Amino acid sequence: MYQIKRITIGKTAQLDELAHACGEVYTATLVSFWRVVRKQGIWLKPKHLMRWHTSPLLHAHTADACVQAFFASLKSWRERRKSDPTARPPRRRKWYFRIEYKRSAMRLKDGKLILSNGKGNEPLVLDWAWTLPQTLVIRWTGTQYEALATYEPCYLPVPEGGNKIAGIDLGEIHMAVSHDGEQTYILNGRLLRSKRQYRHKLLARLQKKIDAKKPGSRRRKQLVKSKRKQLKKLANQIKDIEHKATTRLISTLHTDGVQILAIGDVRDIRQGLDVGSKNNQKLHQWSFGSIRQKLTYKAERRGMQVEMQEESSTSKTCPVCGKRRKGAVQGRNFHCINKDCKWKGHRDMVGAMNIRYKYRGEFGNPHVVGATMAAPIGLRHRSQTDVARKEKGYLREAAGL
Ligand SMILES: [Zn+2]
Incomplete structure (x- = not known):
C-alpha cells in the first residue's frame, strides 16, 4: 500500500x-x-x-x-x-x-x-x-x-503489547461497529446515508430535466454539464465523510492496541437476500465495499492484520448464552429471550461481538459479559479537517517526511 x-x-x-x-x-x-x-x-x-x-x-x-x-x-x-x-x-x-x-x-x-x-x-x-x-x-x-x-509505504508499528482482536460489523444504520472484547466503537452512518439518498434523488430529478430537452440542444448540454458538476461535488463529500470516519476508527483501535481486525464479510448480501424493495434499495445504495477497502488499507498501513470473516447468524445469536433465537432482534436492540440469560444490548454491537467470536472459533459458546465491557462509544463525524490533518501529520512524521 x-x-x-x-x-x-x-x-x-x-x-x-x-x-x-x-x-x-x-x-x-x-x-x-x-x-x-x-x-x-x-x-x-x-x-x-x-x-x-x-x-x-x-x-x-x-x-x-x-x-x-x-x-x-x-x-x-x-x-x-x-x-x-x-x-x-x-x-x-x-x-x-x-x-x-x-x-x-x-x-x-x-x-x-x-x-x-x-x-x-x-x-x-x-x-x-x-x-x-x-x-x-x-x-x-x-x-x-x-x-x-x-x-513509499510506511508501516507503523502497533503499540507495545498490542494483541487485541477487534470484530467489525459493517452496516446500514451504522457505517461500522467494532468490538475488541472490552470496548465498542460505533461509526454513525446517518450523514453518509442522507448524502447517498440525496444523490439518488438529485440524479433522478436532473435526468428527467435532461430527457425533456432535445438531443444536441444547447440547453441540454448545459444541463448535462451541471449534472456532472453537482454529482462530482456530492461524490467528493461522500468520499470525505468515508475517509474521516474510517481514519478515526482505525487510529482509535490502533491506540487501543488492536493487532487483528476481523471484518464481517457482507460481499454476498445482495444476491442471497431479498428483504423487500425499500430495504433492498437501502442495501444497494450502501457501498460496503468502499468502507471495507478504506478500513483495510488504513489498518495495514499501521501494521494491523486484516481478515475477512464469514458472518452468517452473527446478528441473530446471543453473544452471552450463545443461543440463536428467532425474534430476538427488536428494532435496533437485541433482547435475548432465553429465560436463563435475558441479556440486552445494542443490535450492531451484537454483530461485532459475534464476528470476533467467530474469528476466535468461540462462536455459539456461552461467554461471560461482565463489568469489563464498557458501553459503546459513538465516533461522530467532525466537519472540520482536524482529523485528516492530524492523521497526515502523524503519517508524515512516521515516514520521516
Ligand atoms: Zn442469551
Whole structure:
C-alpha cells in the first residue's frame, strides 16, 4: 500500500501538449498491438512496443509508462473476462492520456519539482513543498489537471503489547461497529446515508430535466454539464465523510492496541437476500465495499492484520448464552429471550461481538459479559479537517517526511 499525495495544478498549454503526446504513444501502442495480433496472431510484449513507440516531446520513461498502461489494462481485461464474459478489451484510441514521470525524470530544487521531458523540450515545473515522490502521475479531472504523487509505504508499528482482536460489523444504520472484547466503537452512518439518498434523488430529478430537452440542444448540454458538476461535488463529500470516519476508527483501535481486525464479510448480501424493495434499495445504495477497502488499507498501513470473516447468524445469536433465537432482534436492540440469560444490548454491537467470536472459533459458546465491557462509544463525524490533518501529520512524521 502506497501513500498518495494529490494536488490540483490547473490547465496550461504545456500540460495539454504533454497529455496529447501521451495519448499518441498510447494510441500507437494500441493500434500496432492489435494489428500484429490480427495479421500475425502474435501477442507482443511491452518491451517490443516500448522500443517501437516513443515521442520527441516526452521523457523516454514517460513514453514507456504509456505503453505499460496499455498492457496493464490488457491484463486487467484478461483477468476480468474469466468471470465476466461481457468484459471488453482496451480498443479505444485516446486523444489525451495521463502523463507519468518516473523517479529518473525528477529533480527537486528550491521548492520546485522539475520534471524532465524529451530532449530540447522545456521541463514541467511544479511548486513542491514535499520530498521527492517515487512516481508522479498527471491526469485530467474534468475541469483541470491534478498531480498524484506516490510515496513509499510506511508501516507503523502497533503499540507495545498490542494483541487485541477487534470484530467489525459493517452496516446500514451504522457505517461500522467494532468490538475488541472490552470496548465498542460505533461509526454513525446517518450523514453518509442522507448524502447517498440525496444523490439518488438529485440524479433522478436532473435526468428527467435532461430527457425533456432535445438531443444536441444547447440547453441540454448545459444541463448535462451541471449534472456532472453537482454529482462530482456530492461524490467528493461522500468520499470525505468515508475517509474521516474510517481514519478515526482505525487510529482509535490502533491506540487501543488492536493487532487483528476481523471484518464481517457482507460481499454476498445482495444476491442471497431479498428483504423487500425499500430495504433492498437501502442495501444497494450502501457501498460496503468502499468502507471495507478504506478500513483495510488504513489498518495495514499501521501494521494491523486484516481478515475477512464469514458472518452468517452473527446478528441473530446471543453473544452471552450463545443461543440463536428467532425474534430476538427488536428494532435496533437485541433482547435475548432465553429465560436463563435475558441479556440486552445494542443490535450492531451484537454483530461485532459475534464476528470476533467467530474469528476466535468461540462462536455459539456461552461467554461471560461482565463489568469489563464498557458501553459503546459513538465516533461522530467532525466537519472540520482536524482529523485528516492530524492523521497526515502523524503519517508524515512516521515516514520521516
Ligand atoms: Zn442469551
